[in-house]
Amino acid sequence: MLTAFTNGTIYTGAQVITGKTLLTEQGKIQALVNPAEVPSEATIVDCNGHIIAPGLLDLQIYGGGGYLFSAHPSPEALNAMAQALVKSGTTGFLLTLATDTMEVFHECIRIVRNNPHPAVLGMHLEGPYINPVKKGAHTLELIKRPERAELESLLTAAGGIVKMITVAPEMCDPAILRWLDAQGVILSAGHSNATFNEAMEGFRNGIRAVTHLFNAMSPLQHRDTGLPGATFRDNSVYASIIADNIHVDDNALIISKKVLGDRLFLITDAVEANNTGASLHVAQEDRFTRPDGTLSGSRLTLMRAVQRCVQYAGIPLDEALRMATVYPATLMGIKDRGRIEPGCRADLVVFDHQYTVKNVYIAGAQQ
Known part of the structure; x- marks a missing residue:
């Protein structure tokens, strides 16, 4: 028609x-x-x-429609999540799993593979290959270093739907990073205590992005600028940012945009309330936390992130929209969205x- x-x-x-x-x-x-x-x-x-x-693209979101997917992996949860996100203006997303057991990862992968949805771009595994020092809201006991056999099993089961994995570069053998990059997985550095040099080495070994800039990573300091400094110094790596003035102050958003330009893109990092499994989230007025009060996720929609960029960071609307459309699509290699x-x-x-x-x-x- x-x-x-x-x-x-x-x-x-x-x-x-x-x-x-x-x-x-x-x-x-x-x-x-x-x-x-x-x-x-x-x-x-x-x-x-x-x-x-263009429909908005969110490369890091864990739940929606009343479901945290990792805690309730089912076709019903997937459909409810997708419907809620689409109604908010997000027409493509990477369904994201935080650090969990391999059993949970495999079950979630199975459900997503067997129930394709036009808004699901694939999956993003945030962990378990991260640094315990920067675990944030992740479950300490499940964090580990990556092993080739485990990853081969996971990617074989995924059949191509695992598009992105967040790793701490200092916790990974460079050969593992290069192998994952060769499999077509987009590697993103996050939950990392990497020094500037460790981060730059990770970029040279295939890491192409940085997960939720500033959150759960080594700080930018004058004697070692850490992962944020390496992100700013590099000329090609992309970085996601959570523009809610909670995960990062609006001034951090403004500065990052000035430095990174078209390499900075928006994510929501949004979750749903959940009291079972590895990822526990308690709904607060403007965010989600772990039961102990640790910040664990946002209550953003991607449209509200675009709005905040315009109204509080002075980013023109056309550019704010590109941060939620063109730039994530470019990182993903998606040419038709x-x-x-x-x-x-x-x-x-x-x-x-x-x-x-x-x-x-x-x-x-x-x-």
């Missing part, structure tokens, strides 16, 4: 366009045309002066100037 999205400001990921109509057909972006050029057979969607943007251009999948979010989501489309279908 040919659909024409009219009367909206279109943020394509490359430019901001007004006075044009967006055409989609068979789940793909077809063209941007003048209103007079819209074919008569097209179904018209009046966007009422709202903003039309995160942009509005011919041939891309028609994943779209329509929202008003108060950042309220009005409509969401996946492959051109209204959700």
Whole structure:
């Protein structure tokens, strides 16, 4: 079906366009045309002066729709999580698991493999190959160093759906890092106490990203700038950041954006309340914590993170949207999402100037 999205400001990921109509057909972006050029057979969607943007992409989220997935791995939980995220404007996400047992990892992988959803980009394993010193909300007893045999078993079972693994570079044999990189897994440094030199060595051995910049990592100090300093110094590594003014102060967001530019992208790190298993989360007014009060996750949506970037960090809306679309898609190597251009999948979010989501489309279908 040919659909024409009219009367909206279109943020394509490359430019901001007004006075044009967006055409989609068979789940793909077809063209941007003048209103007079819209074919008569097209179904018209009046966007009422709202903003039309690519669907948002979240590369680190653990739960939604009332479920923490690792504690309730089931098709029902996966579907509820995906539906909740899509309604919030996120049309693609990496379902993330924190440090847990291999049994839990394998069961979660099995459920995701057997129940594909158009919004699930794959899985992100945050741990267990992290530094106990920077464990944050992770369970100490389950943290370990990576072994090739265990990873081979895990990736074989995953069949390609494990797209990202967060590791502490100082806890990993460089040969393991290089092997994981060769398997096509995106390695991200996090929950790490790495020195500047250890972090840079990790980057040379295949680590391409940094997980939730500043949180659960060595600090940036003047005698050893640690993992944050290495991230700033490197010219190619990406970094995610949780823009809620809780995980990081808005000034840290502003400084990081000035230094990293198009290498900084947004994640939510969002969880759900849970009182069973390895990941325990207690809902607070503006965050989640472990029962002992340790910060354990956000209550963000990606749209609210975009809003905060604009309103509190002074980042223009088109750039804030790229931080939640183009840049994570680029890191992932996904060429048909995160942009509005011919041939891309028609994943779209329509929202008003108060950042309220009005409509969401996946492959051109209204959700």
